[in-house]
Amino acid sequence: MAYQAKGKILKNSCVGGSYFKLSIFCPKISKAALPGQFVNLKISHGFIPLLRRPISIHNVRGSNVDLLYEVVGKGTELLSRKKAGEELDLIGPLGNGFSARGARRAILVAGGMGVAPLLFLAEKLKKQKPLVLIGAKTRKQILCVKEFEKIGCVVKIATDDGSCGFKGRATDLLKKILVRVTIYACGPKPMLKAVCVIAKAKNMPAQISLEEHMACGIGACLGCVVNTTKGMKRVCKEGPVFDSGEIIW
Template identity: 45%
Template structure:
């Protein structure tokens, strides 16, 4: 069942602009895969326009966590949602990150809130992933303690140098010794994803990127989220959000 009701267990700030939402589905729902997302109904449940897409951060036996950044109307309302509130959720939706073959070392590259999309992947890879994680400053580095316990290596950059290496995630990537054993998984702002894709193509590296587009239906019906690829227009909500790194036409 894709539509379900869920009860909010917790909705807490983890930085000035970021919140962690935990909810318990009130019905049996499919187990999500890393990279998939949920459309979350905010405020008046009769208003479908207010459903917004969020990646699965983690899934436990009885609850699902979402990490979100306050952006506009929907997320500003979302941060006010109280424990015990019942919300409408749709999902899990979209495709997922393909699991790497044994010969590959997963190299996860996360920029800003992009960490929300790859965190569950890092967890599923059980200590095998190398993670490059960049943010504007120390205050925007999220879930660090949990992340450290999940990965093989964690390399951090901040634009202002307040934590880790000073510079962008692309600077960090340029300094990292990549080789053809690395399989890239990237999520973050569009400019960063494009730069990672160009880097990968130039070096002949394989990998996947997760894209974010504004979504209306979330289930492939409206074409509102279509992006241009080598194989024609593809819907981020249906054929994505995960795409082969070489397929997107920027």
């Protein structure tokens, strides 16, 4: 069940470069949220930006919903200027979320901002101390390592330029995994496609979280459809999480 609610901003601070962490007091949404779901934020009272902006639920702490976002355009730039005490109009939690029931050992694979929904998932799976593979172009884009380690995850890093951890891709690290695990991944499409290929080759179950441009965010406009083995599906409604074998790339 999704709600439209006014949330009070508790904190909105830069965590390095163009990355921000936003904490919102919003008990209705925090109570209902599952890892992998997202909220759709109304950022301005005016027409710019006209549409809400979808942001994954990064974590939930009591009545608070945390979001992690990168400033990439007008909407996120305006969001970064919001101050503690201001109100935000949110719709959420939206989408299906990851299915973590009965999971064997989990590996979480994050590419860039793909770490955002995976911290909440790691919290839910913390008893089994998931392995987290974080990949990015360079050291400055590696986020949340301490947060994952704090809850008992083992973190391995890969950077394209070798400035931190393994020089290469997070999926190169995934290829080296020999035990049978459940893979949960979020990141850019080429990375998710590579995850699906690896999961198929190793016969491992995998869930991937897709990002598409969204207009309504509630399943009404068909602006976010992807082609799947079961027909066209809406990322905002039937997703954003899909089984790896489901997507036709």
